[in-house]
Amino acid sequence: DIGVFTPEEFYGAQIGGLPLGLMGAGRMLEQAGHQFDVLDSKSDLDRYRVLVLPDSIPVSDEFAAKLAAYVAQGGAMVASYKSGLNAAGDAFALEELGVVLKGDAPYSPDFILPQGAIGKGLPETEHVMYMQGMEVESARGTEVLAHVILPYFNRTYRHFCSHRHTPSCGKVGYPGIVRHGRAIYFAHPIFRQYNQNAPHWCKVLFLNALELLLPEPVLRHDGPSTVLATVNEQAKEHRWVVHLLHYVPERRSQEIDIIEDVIPLYNVKVSVKILEQVRSVARVPEQEPLDFCQNGSRVQFVVPRIEGHQMVAIGFG
Numbered sequence: 001d002i003g004v005f006t007p008e009e010f011y012g013a014q015i016g017g018l019p020l021g022l023m024g025a026g027r028m029l030e031q032a033g034h035q036f037d038v039l040d041s042k043s044d045l046d047r048y049r050v051l052v053l054p055d056s057i058p059v060s061d062e063f064a065a066k067l068a069a070y071v072a073q074g075g076a077m078v079a080s081y082k083s084g085l086n087a088a089g090d091a092f093a094l095e096e097l098g099v100v101l102k103g104d105a106p107y108s109p110d111f112i113l114p115q116g117a118i119g120k121g122l123p124e125t126e127h128v129m130y131m132q133g134m135e136v137e138s139a140r141g142t143e144v145l146a147h148v149i150l151p152y153f154n155r156t157y158r159h160f161c162s163h164r165h166t167p168s169c170g171k172v173g174y175p176g177i178v179r180h181g182r183a184i185y186f187a188h189p190i191f192r193q194y195n196q197n198a199p200h201w202c203k204v205l206f207l208n209a210l211e212l213l214l215p216e217p218v219l220r221h222d223g224p225s226t227v228l229a230t231v232n233e234q235a236k237e238h239r240w241v242v243h244l245l246h247y248v249p250e251r252r253s254q255e256i257d258i259i260e261d262v263i264p265l266y267n268v269k270v271s272v273k274i275l276e277q278v279r280s281v282a283r284v285p286e287q288e289p290l291d292f293c294q295n296g297s298r299v300q301f302v303v304p305r306i307e308g309h310q311m312v313a314i315g316f317g
Contacts, residue, residue: 021055024195098142098180108132
């Protein structure tokens with residue numbers, strides 16, 4: 001379904017960890033059950049329906065042409081913050097994003113006002129964006145999905161506010177989230193922000209953007225966000241295997257997270273997009289058949305119990 005670009009190609013690997021934007025994107029996608037691969041600019045893009053450029057993916061002329069061709073052929077794209085800028089960082093190399101760079105946002109923290117489809121599931125009120133974003137203008141044909149709302153002033157020693165950030169003044173500043181055809185752009189580094197302190201609204205806004213561009217993902221489930229769900233294809237056996245993992249780590253020590261208790265889940269509904277005729281669905285290795293319903297391109301079934309890890313085999317006719 002989704003390809004996520006890593007900035008390691010452009011900035012090098014970090015000792016002892018992955019790039020923060022890549023980790024934030026991975027966390028959001030895993031928590032929503034989306035299927036994704038990590039890519040670089042030389043990867044084959046044809047197999048992916050949506051590409052994600054998290055926070056800091058610079059774009060050369062060659063890479064821009066490749067991404068433009070991908071979008072022209074029906075692909076979709078989500079980019080954030082400085083992703084899409086040229087190597088010098090002074091202009092957007094990707095016209096497909098539909099924005100013009102003005103510079104760094106003059107206020108930080110500022111606020112995003114979720115509305116309409118991009119704000120589904122969030123109250124229509126200002127949500128603070130802790131990390132500094134970019135100030136952009138929307139190009140012709142670009143739809144502003146959410147505006148940035150300004151604070152009264154930047155919190156400095158000259159203009160001090162006792163809280164972590166200055167309150168909203170209610171004034172619209174500049175575009176915060178825009179859509180231009182098959183591309184959606186976020187002006188803030190939402191992926192690094194989510195990796196740092198996981199604001200719920202950053203994840204909801206991103207997942208809403210994906211829903212606009214990818215209304216039929218490979219997998220859906222109604223379990224909690226602590227479920228990790230992956231789909232593996234076994235072509236020789238004419239089946240897919242859905243892995244459902246539910247172990248909740250807890251910070252019970254100063255240095256490491258611990259998994260001590262296995263918390264079972266019951267009657268988890270799963271829906272998988274499959275273009276072939278399904279002949280069987282079964283829990284494995286128990287070989288316990290499950291009732292299923294195939295409606296068009298999706299097959300639905302209910303997993304009666306997940307105790308840590310459960311595999312479900314979907315066999316094709």
